[in-house]
Amino acid sequence: MADHFNSELIGYNVVKYGDRFEATRAVQNAIATRYGRLGKDIAVGLIIRCDLGSQYTTQYFTDTIKYYGMEISHSWARSPECNGVIERFHRTIEEQVFKMHDFETLEEAEQTIREFIILYNNEWQLERLNYKSPLEALNEYQKLSLKNAC
16 A cells, blocks of 8 residues: 555555455555554544455455545546556566566565565655655655644
């Protein structure tokens, strides 16, 4: 899962086959990253953008999203540009990780993906963020918000 504000990757799950349970775990990982815990209505006001894949339209997934207080916004069918932030990340990780490595195990893939996401969030300079990394842009915004609040 990517934060559309700053393109930061905040939730993911490395699995061989994705289903509704694995998609839900990625959301739970994102919530735990942002809020430090999971709980009913912890993410009220947040909107999750996802495509119309079967894992995102199941009762299990939608009920879980509602439990956390989030809403679902589905992208239009056959329109990946509706979810451009994550689609762009998918292209980047494909070019920088998956085309460069032939993983022997799922654990090896998970370690390499984790390392790349840390690098991406901390150092990857994005044009849409004025060539700042996702975390640099977030920190700059938070500092500005604190300054304006005083």
